[in-house]
Amino acid sequence: MRMKSLVAALLSAGVVTFAYADITVGVLVSATGPAASLGIPEKNTFALMPTTIAGEKVKYIVLDDASDTTTAVKNTRKLLTEDKVDVIMGSTITPNSLAMVDIAAEAETPMISMAASARIVDPVDAKRRWVFKTPQNDVQMSTAITEHMNNSGVKTVAFIGFSDAYGEGWWQEFSKIAEVRKMKVVASERFNRADTSVTGQILKIMSTNPDAILIAGSGTPAALPQKTLKEKGYKGKIYQTHGVANNDFLRVCGKDCEGTFLPAGPVLVAAQLPDSNPVKKSALEYIAKYEKAHGPGSVSTFGAHAWDAGLLLANAVPAALKKGKPGSKEFRAALRDALEGTKNLYAAHGVFNMTATDHLGLDQRSRVMVKIEGGKWVAQK
């Protein structure tokens, strides 16, 4: 017994010394709970990431936060104090990422979030200095939608969204921009992810007879309002958000989703992009890697956000290595500086150009309008 524990102690001591020489990446994803459909492809993506960057070994420690803020905070502290990670990647969803900002800043460790809200990195203050993120801001996506509505002559529009942070965030952005664009928002309704019926909301929306309807939900739950709209005979345009951009949505929604418009990251329709588009090559590279491991058609845009986080890191590490050894305070600070200095990085979701005031760094090249035709995503010009 004593012999065993001695061996174990020696072994773990060995592991710790080795770990100090490696770059340790702490990953936090929501692989279970309500955000599991986003977190699982992200988790799968980390398994595909390079195990060496610039000659240094990279160790990924992947933890699950169960889509729960308390667990996210607890696991972030664990990664920082026990595993002494050099960088935190996560979390999948906005509430968790916001809670983690304070902890990462306190430990002076850079953090790359895979959640959508602009508030995670904006404004860049003393705490958010340490925080970066990869997904497009909601506002970028909602301007794409309103622009498309404008161009197709929509005058009145109705909104139905999740009754959570996702739906509220969209409502705030969308209602603001719609007003600027001279469109009248005639109805605003909410529904829950787990609802079995949205007939009431849909009837109310249809009684206002809008030209277009925006459904702000993520994943397959967003199919329910659309199916109800078709069932009740709605003839206008239907828009979805980039939250539905995975193949499960097409499977569940079926023919009721024909003709729907949505903005999405270029990775969704990478193969259809013109060769001149700089994002095409980098996006196809990710798709090939992911589908090789998980089968054709398995790729989703959410996993690509994790991939982009990995690309940001791989791009920043060589510069940081010149200033400090992994595991040291200097290395973490240098890594932060290098991340902020990211220039013209071609990733799966766009081109990253970070500055001291912009810790997202994506521009218009990070979104395309997509139409669902024949059960497939079709890029619009």
Next chain:
Amino acid sequence: MDLQIALLLGQDGIVNGAIYALLALALVLVFAVTRVIFIPQGEFVAYGALTLAAFEAGKTPGTLWLLLGAGVLVALIDTVIAVRGGNPGRIKRIVLWDLALPAAIAGLVLWLEPATLPLAAKVALSLAIVVPLGPMIYRLAYQPLAEASVLVLLIVSVAVHIALVGLGLLFFGAEGSRTTPFSEAQFNVGTLTVNGQTLWVLGASCVLIVALYLFFGRTLYGKALRATAINRVGARLMGISTTLAGKLSFTLAAGIGALSGILIAPITTVYYDTGFLIGLKGFVAAIIAGLVSYPLAAAGAILVGLLESFSSFWASAFKEVIVFTLIIPVLVWRSLTSHHVEEEE
């Protein structure tokens, strides 16, 4: 709001209410017989629906392995108890029910290629997989604690619920599924359009309720369950096995849950965790009935369905708030009108 909208909302509320009614009946049944507040009731809804969806997608559902695993576990425990108790004659029964039956179902599923079968056969196979899980869960989680307090049983229920939700995520993944409707027919009644599936839900609920009524009123096993519900000790003195009553009530609860899931899967998208919220609404209805009265539970369920449907029209952001707040006035009313008997420990 005009009459047509009111009618549409009413229709929607009654269809949802019918499902809540079935679950409320199952909750009342399980509580009356075993004193278990059966939170995992909703998981059977999800398991039933998603097992059927897996068949339609041409996959082998994970619930099949759960059935086999649970069967082996139950058989092991029961065999040890039978041998220790000097009662090896029981082993034959154990092997038959806990090993041979799941193995036969598994053989059937793997041999038949369910994707090519007609819908009715798929439904039957789904039920055959999910329903035996009910008594097995009773055997594993509740039977050793059958005499414990309601609170302990409730805590066990929470644990079982979390375990089953986790397994559901493992088996079916995070995304939801829909199944093909039983009937694509549409009927026009005045200005109202009624789907075939809606009629299926209502018809099946009515048939089940009548069947339960006949079961409790006319059959020996049904009467045994009622006797156990009224007085456990008395029922035991009359030679009714409380273990059998527990297993039987869990079988019924699992059957009702799985069937509800199969009925709603074509109307709405079902997720691995959908069952919980549906089960909770059934629970609100069961509370309205004080966890004792079947007709009141059914009426309460229709009330919950209608309330939900109309509140989703008037104030969609507060829909769940309104539905669950209903419990408070109901509890006040119940505690004022019925006199409370402390549970004997």
